Amino acid sequence: MTSYRIHTADTAPEAAKEPLKVLESAFGFVPAGAGLMANSPALITTFFSAFGHFRGGGTFGPDERQVLLLSNAVANRSEWAVAFHTLESSQDGVEPAVVEAIRQGEVPGNRRMAALSTFTRSLIEQRGHVDDAEVAAFRSAGFTEEQVFEVITAVAISAMTNYTANFTRPPLEDAVAPHAWKAGYSAGA
Template sequence: MTSYPMHTVDTAPAEARTPLTVLRETFGFVPGAAAVMANSPVLLNTFFSAFGHFRGGTFTPAERQVLLLSNAVANASEWAVAFHTLEALADGVAPEVVDAVRRGARPGDPRMAALSGLTVAFIEKRGHLGEADVKAFTAAGFGEGQLFEVVAGVAISAMANYTANVAGPPLEPAVEPHAWTAGTGAGA
């Protein structure tokens, strides 16, 4: 359990209340990472704004979730893996794709495998992609401009994943069935 304050809409600094309200209305609860981010309205508002732009990008909801789940696994963020498992399944990602990503494996779906692979490569190689990384992504039907959209997703995930890794917020009841432990790929 976290030793950092986990804010609600009522306890958050004034500058953090609007994003927390929107998140509560969207999910039915304030996600734990956002509750902790509210300790820094700068962080929460930056995350919230960036995520809004990312959500309006060219990736489908399922593709966004595969990207975000892949980031969470690569960053060993237990809270984020559980949360994005819930969201991925809700956004129509096939259970076998979710399971593969959670295990750190490439999904059988070639498009999702390319997206997950590029996402993990960005993190593992700290942005120093090789030509083969880019070719595998574009060969799966993604555009070169989407390569930079992945950068946005990686950056957004870093904010949530790192916050959750530092603070260790508890899983929300809706997220608990998707618990995951770093290093094991465990859980569903």
């Protein structure tokens, strides 16, 4: 468990209060990852701005965004983020079989979601050094050239939350706890 403070909108430094208020309004609670990032107003405000642009100006639907974020969390072995994005995935319409495959580190059966998950994991695992064949496979599933760059945005956003959670190991919120995950998870474990 963390020795860093998990801030609320009331306890956060002044520059970090507004993002936490918005997140609390959206989720009914301040996600622990955000509350921890609020220890650095620079981090939480950068995350909040980037995520706002990704969500508001991006072209991925809610289910695709969650497939990206869940795939990133699994690739980064972020137990808190996997649990959080499992909850969010179910709320944003991701098929349960897709969620379960990603949580197990497998390729989903849904062709489009498989391409999205595979490409994002490849970007992380290869530190951005993907080859033309990987981009072509992503594009052949119906994604655009612009969306290649949006995947990079999701990887960057995820790095902020996943690394914060990996470093601090926050407890799971009550709403997130039923979706607990451990690195190396499998359905039979």
